[in-house]
Amino acid sequence: MELFEAIATTRAIRRFRPDPIPEDDLATILFAASRAPSGSNRQLFRFVLLRDDETSRQAKALIGGVARAAWNAKRDHDGYDRGSGNDESSPKARMARAMQHFVEHYEEIPVNVLACLIRHRAPTPAEGASVYPACQNLLLAARSLGYGGVITGWHAGAETELRELLGIPDGVAISACIPLGRPLGHHGPVRRRPLAELVYDGGWEQPAPWAVDPPGTRFAQAGPPRS
Amino acid sequence: MELFEAIATTRAIRRFRPDPIPEDDLATILFAASRAPSGSNRQLFRFVLLRDDETSRQAKALIGGVARAAWNAKRDHDGYDRGSGNDESSPKARMARAMQHFVEHYEEIPVNVLACLIRHRAPTPAEGASVYPACQNLLLAARSLGYGGVITGWHAGAETELRELLGIPDGVAISACIPLGRPLGHHGPVRRRPLAELVYDGGWEQPAPWAVDPPGTRFAQAGPPRS
Numbered sequence: 001m002e003l004f005e006a007i008a009t010t011r012a013i014r015r016f017r018p019d020p021i022p023e024d025d026l027a028t029i030l031f032a033a034s035r036a037p038s039g040s041n042r043q044l045f046r047f048v049l050l051r052d053d054e055t056s057r058q059a060k061a062l063i064g065g066v067a068r069a070a071w072n073a074k075r076d077h078d079g080y081d082r083g084s085g086n087d088e089s090s091p092k093a094r095m096a097r098a099m100q101h102f103v104e105h106y107e108e109i110p111v112n113v114l115a116c117l118i119r120h121r122a123p124t125p126a127e128g129a130s131v132y133p134a135c136q137n138l139l140l141a142a143r144s145l146g147y148g149g150v151i152t153g154w155h156a157g158a159e160t161e162l163r164e165l166l167g168i169p170d171g172v173a174i175s176a177c178i179p180l181g182r183p184l185g186h187h188g189p190v191r192r193r194p195l196a197e198l199v200y201d202g203g204w205e206q207p208a209p210w211a212v213d214p215p216g217t218r219f220a221q222a223g224p225p226r227s
Numbered sequence: 228m229e230l231f232e233a234i235a236t237t238r239a240i241r242r243f244r245p246d247p248i249p250e251d252d253l254a255t256i257l258f259a260a261s262r263a264p265s266g267s268n269r270q271l272f273r274f275v276l277l278r279d280d281e282t283s284r285q286a287k288a289l290i291g292g293v294a295r296a297a298w299n300a301k302r303d304h305d306g307y308d309r310g311s312g313n314d315e316s317s318p319k320a321r322m323a324r325a326m327q328h329f330v331e332h333y334e335e336i337p338v339n340v341l342a343c344l345i346r347h348r349a350p351t352p353a354e355g356a357s358v359y360p361a362c363q364n365l366l367l368a369a370r371s372l373g374y375g376g377v378i379t380g381w382h383a384g385a386e387t388e389l390r391e392l393l394g395i396p397d398g399v400a401i402s403a404c405i406p407l408g409r410p411l412g413h414h415g416p417v418r419r420r421p422l423a424e425l426v427y428d429g430g431w432e433q434p435a436p437w438a439v440d441p442p443g444t445r446f447a448q449a450g451p452p453r454s
Contacts, residue, residue: 003371006230007259007364012268023437030426030438032234035417036363037378041239043420043449048427049435056429128355129378129403133363135356136263137234140367144230151264151356167431176356190262193270199257200275202283204394208276210250211257222270 001144009187010139013148014102016181020052020110025145029180032141033115036134044120045131047138048166050112057107059165063177064106066157071103111180113138114155114166117173131175142180143187149180191220228371236414237366240375241329243408247279247337252372256407259368260342263361271347272358274365275393277339284334286392290404291333293384298330338407340365341382341393344400358402369407370414376407418447 021029030047038045050056075081075096084090115138117131135151142149155162155177168174192198194213201208213219248256257274265272277283302308302323311317342365344358362378369376382389382404395401419425421440428435440446 001230003228003230003233003367004255004259007262007368010262010264012264027422027438028231028441031422031440031444032231034419034422034425035234035237037237037239037366039380041447041449043425046425046427046431048431048433049429051429053429123352125350125352125354125400126380126383126402127352128359129362129380132355132359133366133378136360136363139264139360140230141234151360153266153353153356156353165430169431172431173352175353192261195254195258195261198261198270198273200273202276202278202280203392204273204275204396204399206275211254213258214255217258220268222268 006140006144008189010143011148011187011190012150013181013183013185013187014098014150014179015184016105016109016148016179017184018108018110019182021147021180021182025147026111028145029138029141029147030113033134033138036137038130038134039127042120042130044118045134046116046118046172047134048114048116048168050114051110055165056112059162060107060109060112062158062161062165063112063155064103067103067106067152067154070154070157071099075099106179109179109181113149113178113180114162114168114174115176115178116168117175119171119173123173127173128175131173135176135178138178146182147180148183148187149178151176151178153177189218191218193222194219233367233371235416237370238375238414238417239377240408240410240412240414241325241377241406242411243332243336243375243406244411245335245337246409248374248407248409252374253338255372256365256368256374260361260365263364265357265361266354269347269357271345272361273343273345273399274361275341275343275395277341278337282392283339286389287334287336287339289385289388289392290339290382291330294330294333294379294381297381297384298326302326333406336406336408340376340405340407341389341395341401342403342405343395344402346398346400350400354400355402358400362403362405365405373409374407375410375414376405378403378405380404416445418445420449421446 426438
């Protein structure tokens with residue numbers, strides 16, 4: 001697949017078929033992840049795969065439990081069942097249905113990738129520069145092979161149990177959990193805010209009039225659907 | 228360019244031609260960056276470009292000054308002029324020459340992109356999941372158009388001055404500075420550790436025998452050249 005097509009159509013995928021991912025494809029996806037840069041090229045990223053063995057199934061159940069609790073709390077807190085959430089065709093209601101499906105079927109997702117980072121110094125907000133570029137390579141490669149996924153942080157809600165179950169040492173950050181599988185729905189164009197709102201030229205909020213989206217680009221507001 | 232070719236050949240570029248980057252290409256590169264995911268799709272990434280106006284030149288001079296001081300300290304501390312560093316053909320000496328060129332010519336690099344993140348909560352090590360995937364998209368897109376760059380953190384050494392000069396508010400993280408331009412040298416295959424050292428299956432340090440690099444892959448040890 002052409003690079004820009006992959007970049008423009010790698011949507012967050014939250015509904016999956018249960019089919020396993022062949023190991024050849026996993027190797028290709030992880031090879032892509034490992035080509036990413038990291039600080040001083042230290043390559044301290046590590047990828048722990050959770051597939052179908054007993055330990056992995058236990059780990060996925062831990063994460064799934066957190067996901068369900070977190071989504072239920074968010075649905076109430078953010079009012080997904082109120083306002084336009086009552087209109088089944090609204091973006092809000094569609095998002096709510098996708099999330100509900102995601103968490104209810106979490107344990108059926110064939111692969112979870114825990115993207116980890118061996119810390120060589122105290123945690124900082126910048127350490128992600130050594131692991132999240134690899135996560136993006138992983139998602140792009142997966143998309144080009146017909147798979148999909150999404151970067152999540154639910155694992156943090158069961159981190160102590162996951163570390164014990166999987167033997168992940170204290171000096172290692174679990175930076176992301178990426179569920180991976182074949183999408184139930186379809187890939188398609190990613191929508192974002194207009195480029196001119198995201199790009200500044202020469203200083204904060206200095207307009208960049210040349211920062212124009214390609215013809216035909218459709219836009220989306222930021223964040224989860226609101227009202 | 229095909230996705231996997233782009234991923235496998237996006238090297239860190241540290242030596243640049245001074246030619247400016249046409250605005251059409253910048254728009255394409257930043258459009259790619261903006262397609263990246265971010266937490267809850269909040270799209271709080273912002274890209275501040277430093278090009279050729281007076282303010283941008285001052286900002287680049289600030290970052291260049293830090294880069295020179297940091298590299299001089301690192302060259303001494305890490306012994307780049309000792310051991311195999313005396314052998315001009317050693318990886319260590321080549322790395323030292325590239326870094327020396329990088330910092331000495333910093334102000335001539337046509338574009339710096341400050342990848343910023345508007346913080347909607349207190350800083351955390353996980354916040355990078357909302358900005359570094361965009362940095363990787365940016366580097367891949369640049370590479371496919373014949374440009375190159377590298378994720379750096381030198382701006383942190385002049386952060387107070389940069390915030391004042393560029394008007395970047397306190398609640399915004401400057402997550403990376405990415406110099407961009409046409410490479411003086413060539414792109415080519417990225418080298419990393421063997422995949423089997425980076426991928427675990429079912430638990431920490433559990434081998435993934437299927438995690439095999441493609442035939443012909445050449446490897447590199449992690450980190451800066453050592454001795």
